[in-house]
Amino acid sequence: MEGKIYRIGKPGINLGNERMVIVEGPQGAGKSTLANYLRDNIPGANLYRLSGQKDKTLTGLEHSRKMYDALFEYLTKMQSVPMDMIFDRTFTTEEVYSRLGYKDYSFTEDYEAYLKMLERLNYDIYYFSLYLRDIELYKQRLDRGGHHNYQSFSVDNSRNQQETFLEISHDLSELKNVNAIQLPMDDFDEAYDIVKDTLKIR
Numbered sequence: 001m002e003g004k005i006y007r008i009g010k011p012g013i014n015l016g017n018e019r020m021v022i023v024e025g026p027q028g029a030g031k032s033t034l035a036n037y038l039r040d041n042i043p044g045a046n047l048y049r050l051s052g053q054k055d056k057t058l059t060g061l062e063h064s065r066k067m068y069d070a071l072f073e074y075l076t077k078m079q080s081v082p083m084d085m086i087f088d089r090t091f092t093t094e095e096v097y098s099r100l101g102y103k104d105y106s107f108t109e110d111y112e113a114y115l116k117m118l119e120r121l122n123y124d125i126y127y128f129s130l131y132l133r134d135i136e137l138y139k140q141r142l143d144r145g146g147h148h149n150y151q152s153f154s155v156d157n158s159r160n161q162q163e164t165f166l167e168i169s170h171d172l173s174e175l176k177n178v179n180a181i182q183l184p185m186d187d188f189d190e191a192y193d194i195v196k197d198t199l200k201i202r
Contacts (some may be wrong), residue, residue, distance in 0.1 A: 017177075019044075020075075020123040021086040021199070024092050024168075025130030026161035028141040030185035034130065035088040037192060041201050045084040052094060061105045064094055067109070072117050079122045092172070096164045100157075119175040126199060127180045129169035134186055164187045 021038055032049075037071050039047040050071075053063045069093045078085075091107075091114045098107035118125065132138060138158040166182055173180035181198060185191050195201065 014130045015075045017122045017124050020125045022087045025165050026158045028138040029130035031039050038086045042084050048090040056103045067181045087104050092168050125178040128183045129165050156167045
């Protein structure tokens with residue numbers, strides 16, 4: 001799925017709204033590192049880390065719905081506040097995990113509804129789908145700490161997650177207010193340069 005073209009949606013959007021930056025990808029791809037970089041380099045931006053919930057049963061589906069319904073209610077109320085937002089994970093992680101069988105339920109119907117809700121928000125949205133060109137880097141990074149909440153680590157699991165996140169980035173690119181970027185994170189400095197160019201960070 002990944003290639004040389006990082007932007008897979010529009011060449012850039014500027015609706016004159018506040019920015020919402022979403023960082024997604026497999027564990028070990030560098031989400032927290034990039035989210036921290038964005039928080040430190042976008043003045044006045046707020047960083048939100050969403051870890052989801054660990055219940056994999058149908059009860060967990062109801063918990064997820066309550067969580068993301070509340071999130072979108074909050075985002076709707078915050079549209080008039082002059083503040084950029086950075087999200088380390090969103091509802092798209094829930095869809096990836098359910099597609100890969102980590103959950104005992106399908107989240108797709110809810111996922112599609114949340115995509116429509118996202119498109120109705122008055123934000124300029126940048127969706128970064130992180131991936132590694134060298135899949136073996138996942139093992140090196142995860143060996144340094146951290147454990148998957150839903151699935152034991154393996155290179156194959158990370159590869160499957162990566163492919164699914166990149167597929168989902170194409171869904172996001174279809175939304176009128178979203179610029180979807182597939183971002184290689186093998187080299188952090190290279191990734192930062194792409195991000196700075198995309199978000200016009202000095």
